[in-house]
Amino acid sequence: DQQxxxxxxSLSVQEGRISILNCDYTNSxxxxxxxxxKYPAEGPTFLISISSIKDKNExxxxxxxxxxxxxxxxxxxxxxxxxxxxxxxxxxxxxTSGSRLTFGEGTQLTVNP
Amino acid sequence: xxxxxxxxxYLITVTGxxxxxxxxxxxxxxxxxxxxxxxGLGLRQIYYSMNVEVTDKGDVPEGxxxxxxxxxxxxxILESPSPNQTSLYFCASSSKRLIRGTEAFFxxxxxLTVV
Numbered sequence: 528d529q530q531x532x533x534x535x536x537s538l539s540v541q542e543g544r545i546s547i548l549n550c551d552y553t554n555s556x557x558x559x560x561x562x563x564x565k566y567p568a569e570g571p572t573f574l575i576s577i578s579s580i581k582d583k584n585e586x587x588x589x590x591x592x593x594x595x596x597x598x599x600x601x602x603x604x605x606x607x608x609x610x611x612x613x614x615x616x617x618x619x620x621x622x623t624s625g626s627r628l629t630f631g632e633g634t635q636l637t638v639n640p
Numbered sequence: 641x642x643x644x645x646x647x648x649x650y651l652i653t654v655t656g657x658x659x660x661x662x663x664x665x666x667x668x669x670x671x672x673x674x675x676x677x678x679x680g681l682g683l684r685q686i687y688y689s690m691n692v693e694v695t696d697k698g699d700v701p702e703g704x705x706x707x708x709x710x711x712x713x714x715x716x717i718l719e720s721p722s723p724n725q726t727s728l729y730f731c732a733s734s735s736k737r738l739i740r741g742t743e744a745f746f747x748x749x750x751x752l753t754v755v
Contacts, residue, residue: 630675
């Protein structure tokens with residue numbers, strides 16, 4: 528039962544353009560949503576998060592949008608840079624279940640110079 | 641420097657030979673967990689611990705054991721490894737409650753191959 532899904536295994540964009548990574552979830556009890564970035568041979572690193580009471584959170588070039596009614600969130604990267612090329616994982620958590628994270632399958636983003 | 645340290649980074653072993661992957665964090669975090677990453681499946685939680693001597697199963701606990709005798713350490717034990725446990729393993733730690741999306745910190749990973 529995959530509660531968090533990232534339906535696009537890969538995405539390729541041109542440098543300077545917008546990258547949009549998508550994530551869907553099924554559990555309406557999730558309180559927080561997070562995005563992690565992972566480079567080869569490294570562990571995932573936290574990128575940005577959003578609470579379920581918000582619909583948008585921005586941090587520099589990164590913006591996460593949450594649509595609760597559609598159970599959908601997206602990560603926008605503007606402008607995209609070659610150094611953004613990595614695997615991006617969407618994750619969700621429920622405050623009532625401690626700090627347990629449920630991850631999506633990941634999307635490989637490639638930003639071409 | 642805040643970090644989660646896993647050892648070893650790479651391991652090749654044979655079916656049935658017991659092994660332990662160590663994990664240590666220096667951030668005084670209560671919560672630690674183990675994940676495995678497999679192609680097309682993302683990160684799946686194996687076990688987690690909310691504090692010393694408190695552990696619980698995650699989504700894929702079969703074939704694994706853990707212990708939490710000290711706050712900083714959370715070893716993953718494979719009593720009798722099998723080839724389907726060939727995977728990339730990550731240890732993570734975080735403060736007890738994910739408040740405002742507080743992030744989990746991950747180790748660099750352990751690439752395990754069971755032949």
